[in-house]
Amino acid sequence: MSFMAPAMVYLETTVLSYLAALLRARGLVPATVPNDALHIAVATVGGAEFLLTWNLRHLAGAIARRRIERELRRLGHEPPTICTPEELMS
Numbered sequence: 785m786s787f788m789a790p791a792m793v794y795l796e797t798t799v800l801s802y803l804a805a806l807l808r809a810r811g812l813v814p815a816t817v818p819n820d821a822l823h824i825a826v827a828t829v830g831g832a833e834f835l836l837t838w839n840l841r842h843l844a845g846a847i848a849r850r851r852i853e854r855e856l857r858r859l860g861h862e863p864p865t866i867c868t869p870e871e872l873m874s
Contacts, residue, residue, distance in 0.1 A: 800822065800826055803828065806859070807852065807855070808821050810855060817842055824864075824866075828861045828863055832864040833865065834866075834867060835864040835865070835867075836867065838869075853866070
């Protein structure tokens with residue numbers, strides 16, 4: 785392990801926490817479900833192509849999905865496609 789590895793882990797953790805907090809602060813993910821915001825942040829920063837969820841209210845609903853994707857792009861990130869497993873398989 786290089787001497788930079790701990791710094792990189794800290795930096796990635798900070799970016800993920802910041803992005804998740806920003807999604808909550810802007811009302812894109814309710815503050816009552818912080819793990820949903822963290823899932824979006826991890827998938828986005830990690831470069832995932834898809835984020836599968838059954839959460840139609842906060843994540844995969846058409847309006848919520850569009851708002852989340854728009855904000856992530858505005859922040860310079862390419863969002864994953866947020867969808868249900870059924871949508872992915874069709």
